[in-house]
Amino acid sequence: xxxxxxxxxxxxxxxxKIQIPTTTKKLTILECDLKNAKLLEKIIQSVKPKFIFHFxxxxxxxxxxxxxxxxxxTNVIGTLNLFEPIKKNxxxxxxxxxxxxxxxxxxxxxxxxxxxxxxxxxxxxxxISKIATELLARQYYINFGIEIVNLRFFNQTGPRxxxxxxxxFVRKIAKIELNLSKPIIEVGNLNSFRDITEIxxxxxxxxxxxxxxxxxxxxxxxxxxxxxxxxILNIVLSxxxxxxxxxxxxxxxxxxxxxxxxxxxxxxxKKDLGWDxxxxxxxxxxxxxxxxxxxxxxxxxxxxxx
Numbered sequence: 001x002x003x004x005x006x007x008x009x010x011x012x013x014x015x016x017k018i019q020i021p022t023t024t025k026k027l028t029i030l031e032c033d034l035k036n037a038k039l040l041e042k043i044i045q046s047v048k049p050k051f052i053f054h055f056x057x058x059x060x061x062x063x064x065x066x067x068x069x070x071x072x073x074t075n076v077i078g079t080l081n082l083f084e085p086i087k088k089n090x091x092x093x094x095x096x097x098x099x100x101x102x103x104x105x106x107x108x109x110x111x112x113x114x115x116x117x118x119x120x121x122x123x124x125x126x127x128i129s130k131i132a133t134e135l136l137a138r139q140y141y142i143n144f145g146i147e148i149v150n151l152r153f154f155n156q157t158g159p160r161x162x163x164x165x166x167x168x169f170v171r172k173i174a175k176i177e178l179n180l181s182k183p184i185i186e187v188g189n190l191n192s193f194r195d196i197t198e199i200x201x202x203x204x205x206x207x208x209x210x211x212x213x214x215x216x217x218x219x220x221x222x223x224x225x226x227x228x229x230x231x232i233l234n235i236v237l238s239x240x241x242x243x244x245x246x247x248x249x250x251x252x253x254x255x256x257x258x259x260x261x262x263x264x265x266x267x268x269x270k271k272d273l274g275w276d277x278x279x280x281x282x283x284x285x286x287x288x289x290x291x292x293x294x295x296x297x298x299x300x301x302x303x304x305x306x
Contacts, residue, residue: 034078035073040081051095054098057130058129065124068125071125072129075129075130083137086140095146095148095149096213097149097150097151098151098153099218104259105123107121114265115265120134142216149214150217152220154221154264155197158198158288161199161288169185169233173240173244175296177239177293184245193229194262195226195262195264196232198283209273220264221264222266225263
């Protein structure tokens with residue numbers, strides 16, 4: 001699943017950061033809808049993968065409100081469709097399951113970094129669907145011995161990312177800087193705090209989970225630091241030479257419900273896997289901004305990406 005990032009960014013970051021033990025650099029891409037159980041089983045029978053990095057999902061909050069049935073079918077039934085052929089065909093593999101900090105939901109009211117042992121009290125269909133996938137993973141590990149490691153990703157971003165606050169800000173301001181857009185930005189809630197990790201750091205966590213992670217366990221993938229969305233916007237605004245008007249609390253930019261603060265405790269993943277976030281958010285935002293400046297400067301891309 002690569003839909004959170006523009007073309008193959010997660011895979012690209014993974015390849016760049018990790019030395020994958022393989023006899024060839026050529027990758028074969030096999031496309032499959034997770035809801036197509038028969039085709040998925042056929043692929044698993046044929047490939048017999050040593051590792052499965054399960055990132056296929058409907059990963060967005062607002063679409064999960066708009067179409068909760070598709071979210072549940074894709075995320076929960078799709079995951080079930082993955083686990084079943086592994087069990088049925090006795091495939092010896094290790095699954096790295098992409099989960100989310102959205103599972104914690106109202107637990108964020110604890111006003112401290114969240115630990116893996118804290119209650120999972122999701123407040124939207126997306127978060128609920130990912131709790132269900134973790135429970136499925138636990139059941140298949142306990143009852144059938146399938147090695148599954150759960151990674152609870154907090155906010156991730158990086159160059160080519162689309163669909164989050166960081167990406168929206170850098171893309172819009174890059175277009176304004178190039179005089180491709182009016183100097184006005186419409187935003188939602190700027191007062192919330194988030195824990196944001198660069199995708200290249202996340203890629204290291206994924207591989208370390210594959211080779212060192214404890215089956216049946218969940219790990220927070222996070223920086224352990226919080227930053228306000230308003231501060232992120234101000235950092236990106238500092239990159240531009242333009243005077244830009246900010247319009248806040250635009251209704252279509254707001255979620256039905258939104259956690260005030262989401263910050264994780266990463267002590268477990270540090271201890272078990274030796275992982276930590278290393279890339280400062282300022283560097284990440286600058287790299288993202290420069291990427292979109294180059295992208296929109298190229299002929300043919302000037303009107304794309306909105």
